[in-house]
Amino acid sequence: MSRMTPAELAATLGGGLLSFPVTHFDANHEFVEKDYRDHCAWMLERPLTGLFAAGGTGEFFSLNPAEVEAVVKAAVAETAGKTPVVAGAGYGTAIAVDLAKSAEAAGADGILLLPPYLMVPGQEGLAAHVEAVCKSTSLGVIVYNRDNAILTAETLEKLCDRNPNLIGFKDGVGDIELMMQVYARMGDRLTYVGGLPTAETFAPAYLEMGVTTYSSAIFNFVPDFALDFYRAVRERDHATIMAGLRDFVLPYVALRNKGKGYAVSIVKAGMTAIGRSAGPVRTPLVDLKPAEMDELKALIARVQPQAQKLAANG
Numbered sequence: 001m002s003r004m005t006p007a008e009l010a011a012t013l014g015g016g017l018l019s020f021p022v023t024h025f026d027a028n029h030e031f032v033e034k035d036y037r038d039h040c041a042w043m044l045e046r047p048l049t050g051l052f053a054a055g056g057t058g059e060f061f062s063l064n065p066a067e068v069e070a071v072v073k074a075a076v077a078e079t080a081g082k083t084p085v086v087a088g089a090g091y092g093t094a095i096a097v098d099l100a101k102s103a104e105a106a107g108a109d110g111i112l113l114l115p116p117y118l119m120v121p122g123q124e125g126l127a128a129h130v131e132a133v134c135k136s137t138s139l140g141v142i143v144y145n146r147d148n149a150i151l152t153a154e155t156l157e158k159l160c161d162r163n164p165n166l167i168g169f170k171d172g173v174g175d176i177e178l179m180m181q182v183y184a185r186m187g188d189r190l191t192y193v194g195g196l197p198t199a200e201t202f203a204p205a206y207l208e209m210g211v212t213t214y215s216s217a218i219f220n221f222v223p224d225f226a227l228d229f230y231r232a233v234r235e236r237d238h239a240t241i242m243a244g245l246r247d248f249v250l251p252y253v254a255l256r257n258k259g260k261g262y263a264v265s266i267v268k269a270g271m272t273a274i275g276r277s278a279g280p281v282r283t284p285l286v287d288l289k290p291a292e293m294d295e296l297k298a299l300i301a302r303v304q305p306q307a308q309k310l311a312a313n314g
Helices: 006-013 033-043 065-079 093-106 123-135 153-162 176-189 203-207 223-234 238-256 262-273 290-303 305-312
Strands: 050-053 085-089 110-113 140-145 166-171 191-194
Touching (some): 006 110, 006 140, 006 166, 006 191, 033 065, 085 093, 093 110, 093 123, 110 123, 110 166, 123 140, 153 176, 166 176, 203 223, 223 238, 238 262, 238 290, 262 290
Parallel strands (some): 050 085, 110 140, 140 166, 166 191
16 A cells, blocks of 8 residues: 655645544553454544554553554554554654654554653754654654653744654644744644644634644544534534533543543543443553543443443443
């Protein structure tokens, strides 16, 4: 199958909803490829513009490099060209470069460059890190601006000038001034992706800043709701957006905020709640407590008919 060029990838990703499949583990925390592939296939029964393999929701941070490669290969095999696969890369520069190369060899269409490990670099060092990854691959690269890896608009512009395959900017900071600076400088040179936890919360405001898409973690377990909400955002359907926020998104965020690291744990819990368990999270994350799980099941049942049946049956 043919791989997307960076330009094709940028144009495609900006036009629809994106999602990160969770990574399936068994009781011993080993990757279960068959279950992961089955889940990817289930997700792709609905319109999905991009699938991010071994991303944050996929517990990239708890996978070793060989496991990242295995997850990416599984995603590429299962999608079979139906939608682009963007692979996670990160840690220090040397490991990030190796992961980018292995993702390209595995057939991925692009790279999501997550923040480097531990260090808080200045702009010069951070730019060198991003550029090393861009130079190591012919794939399109999306840089994830968050935590200890926050590029300024000026640094990002210079990187784009030197690296044609730097095609995307994912914002996980929530700094409106910085986002406007970036968009004012770069315009349509980049595809902009919303990347704050539970991106639906911020999607309406971000659309007005040129951010036409976001990565929906909740697509893993309430895909129809996620798609309906995305359509409402793109159509600026204020009534539907507010109903979705009140009925599901904001109560979900409140539940997510009950525990450290729950942004990932609650997604796996959602999988269990709809009868499609992806197994436990890996430490240092922890799974939701039983009472929190019950609360999540009730919340999902509000917006997903099949979940209502599961809740009724206990």
